[in-house]
Amino acid sequence: MRTSIATVCLSGTLRQKLRAAAAAGFDGVEIFEQDLVVAPESPERIRDYAAELGLTLDLYQPFRDVEGTTEEEFRDSLRRAEAKFALMGRVGMDLMLVCSNVGTATVGEDAVMAEQLGRLADVAAGYGVRLAYEALAWGRYVNDFEHSWRLVEAADRPNLGICLDTFHILSRGWPTDAVARIPGEKVFFVQLADAPLMSLDVLSWSRHFRVFPGEGGFDLEGFMVRLLAGGYAGPLSLEVFNDSFRQTNVYRTAVDALRSLRWLQDRTARELEGTGAEDAGRAAAEDAVARRAAARLGELTRLPEAEPPNSITWAEVRGQRTEQVEALLDHLGFSYRGRHASKPVQLWEQGGARVVINEEPRAADAPSIASLGFELPDAAAAAARADALRVPAVPRLTGRGEQEFAAYLAPDGTEVFLCPPEADGGARWIEEFSAPGRGGRTAAGAAALGGLDAVGDAEERAGSGGGPGLITGIDHVNLAQPRHHYPESVLFFRAALGLRVQPSQDVPGPTGLVSSQVVHNSSGTVRLPLNVAPDLRVEPEVEHVAFACDDVVSLARRVRASGLRPLSVPGNYYDDLRARFGLDEGFVARLAALDLLYDRDEHGEFLHFYTQTVGSVFFEVVQRLEGYAGYGAPNAPVRMASQYTRRTELG
Incomplete structure (x- = not known):
């Protein structure tokens, strides 16, 4: 599957991050808004530089605090959004991450939130932009992915889908069974992150302690099986906030990041084949989901098989x-x-x-x-x-x-x-x-x-x-x-x-x-x-x-x-x-x-x-x-x- 990484994972300037991602072997990147804001290069130059490196620009992120607000606040959000949609056209991007509201939400009615998301999507459509709505684990009214999916379904816009972020799902202990029931074409983007298992508020945990897959304690293979069963066909991307990663050598971190994605895809394939699951028989116990996911085996990167040392x-x-x-x-x-x-x-x-x-x-x-x-x-x-x-x-x-x-x-x-x-x-x-x-x-x-x-x-x-x-x-x-x-x-x-x-x-x-x-x-x-x-x-x-x-x-x-x-x-x-x-x-x-x-x-x-x-x-x-x-x-x-x-x- 195609691989991507958020620039927020890496140290250095935006150009350095792009070079490191390309050198490591990623197919694309997510551009974190702050990285573009502080870059001395124009949006057009960033677009051209990514193309020279062979990188696709997969996601512009994040756009915050939209739904669940008063009409006056929502009109201001539309004004902000239009400026960002125009900027995305200059960068050559067509997908924006929209986070569930944390700071300005005062209306917790699903009908209001769905209607506002639909109106935002209508404006985005005029700029050729799609929106991936993500439930933040600390969202004011929307903090689980099933709720975000219900709102997207209710809004019913072709350019509005959801983003699934494993940290926001697994840190709260939400069951992942429903991932397999979301149509793959409505999952616009997937962000993967692992984390050590900690007793900590989810915001601090997320901002400082995320790690790449295989470096923490989340069941990412189980998530991947359900994701594939639902038919998701987009890139697997990494969004990892970690104090150390933002300080270490950008090229070394990028290679470590891609290594984690290759390992996770290989582990997922072995899970589906029933040869690599540490929890024996898990794939068999979820046979229907596993069968649908197994049809996607050929898309997963495989590693040479090698037994552990004796x-x-x-x-x-x-x-x-x-x-x-x-x-x-x-x-x-x-x-x-x-x-x-x-x-x-x-x-x-x-x-x-x-x-x-x-x-x-x-x-x-x-x-x-x-x-x-x-x-x-x-x-x-x-x-x-x-x-x-x-x-x-x-x-x-x-x-x-x-x-x-x-x-x-x-x-x-x-x-x-x-x-x-x-x-x-x-x-x-x-x-x-x-x-x-x-x-x-x-x-x-x-x-x-x-x-x-x-x-x-x-x-x-x-x-x-x-x-x-x-x-x-x-x-x-x-x-x-x-x-x-x-x-x-x-x-x-x-x-x-x-x-x-x-x-x-x-x-x-x-x-x-x-x-x-x-x-x-x-x-x-x-x-x-x-x-x-x-x-x-x-x-x-x-x-x-x-x-x-x-x-x-x-x-x-x-x-x-x-x-x-x-x-x-x-x-x-x-x-x-x-x-x-x-x-x-x-x-x-x-x-x-x-x-x-x-x-x-x-x-x-x-x-x-x-x-x-x-x-x-x-x-x-x-x-x-x-x-x-x-x-x-x-x-x-x-x-x-x-x-x-x-x-x-x-x-």
Whole structure:
């Protein structure tokens, strides 16, 4: 289907917005009135420039406060409207958005409102203009789309139809069944917007927190199914008011916007085919609507099909001074595999967990998470999907005989590598790490220990790192997100990798609330909590890799015996733990002796501990008992407070 975007979604001048929309691949744009009013170019020049870019000008918006007024006020509205109709002729546009009255309505009688809309449409017809009437969620008398449709039906003018805006419909929780019953030819325009689910007045919610499809919590696929069933044949347009989007790079935002529309069309097609619905059987339960909508399948943009990743193959830490990272891995029982044959990179392994340490000379001093490798059933299909979504590819130098991977740049800057299954040769890259180099309990690692919390004496530290490995793999990876690109990251992992999204939650820390949203595969073998720190935080947000463990108590003892103390946990935490869960006193004492943390949900129990932070990276070791599904969120404030205390005390 044709795609369009409102200029209000984007930063910059009107010319810049038009260029960005064309460069991203949109077919057309809605022109927001204020963007045209402040533009230095004439309406004719804007018309010609859009044509040069290959963009259609789909909608002029908005015209406000018309219906439900006194006759004197309505005559003034007609005067305003005629000026705008003449302007639209100069710009070369023939469709205007008319919002339901918010500010001047005093007459709530349907007959009066329908009559006034009809008279406005008659004037518009003289200028060759059509009107799309939209019910604002906060409209004085008209605030739901079914009411707006009744008024349009009653006015009965060929150039008067309705505009359906998903925010105004879904934010109020209006059922969307009636969308399928509105004749498609009377739906003159459709504006799509997603939003995080919030308890907020709809006006503030709309003006500041809309996001592109796939970045929020609305059921846009269900809306699309009903829209298609009704026969709508116009463009799918985006109208997103968002403080961040109006500040970020206009070209990047436009690409993110088009990506969301491609993803939504693909999701809608899969919903109709019954292959992609998260709510299983929904399409079948609405069989009549689905059949009518399915006739339009060929008009929807489809993406290459690719299954979600099976596991996290590796996590890469990059920095110039990584001795402390090596020391942490050593104390956790990781084995040093060796250095790469052609790159300044080393590999550490334990069980199915692999950590790559990159000492690239141009890397930042402070170690940070640089890349993640994902094992996928079909890496080539996943790469084709990422390309179709216009995800930026990461160039990678590969030596003769070395394994090649497709790699893409996530919105937060993390490099994402797409790896074939190990059974199909996807682990051949491991054999490239065989060159000698530092590793294990070396002088550099011992010296680095001085920057961490050590316990025990030298004799203990020298002889307590052995024993079988207890870590089995990577349980999850927490990634810090720039606030301006947080929604883009959610869509990236959802659209490009096919991960699911959990509702977000806020975690209190010493410097403010941290928002966290988890993306994951259906089996839980890939889990990525995406965290956004408070706006005014000046230091970089920490990230971490969490390792799965079969026996976290034994590993915690082994770590302490090897000379490393995990992140300190205050005694007040264990007093609270006793009160919350009624745990055995001896069990709590054992947890406290090892700085272990505990949580419980309806599925099972969770034991974990954290290491100290090196640069912006730390490690966590977790043990899930009997199907525990969370991430120890109640313990995150304890971790953040302890990290903050240590950081501020060290200066």
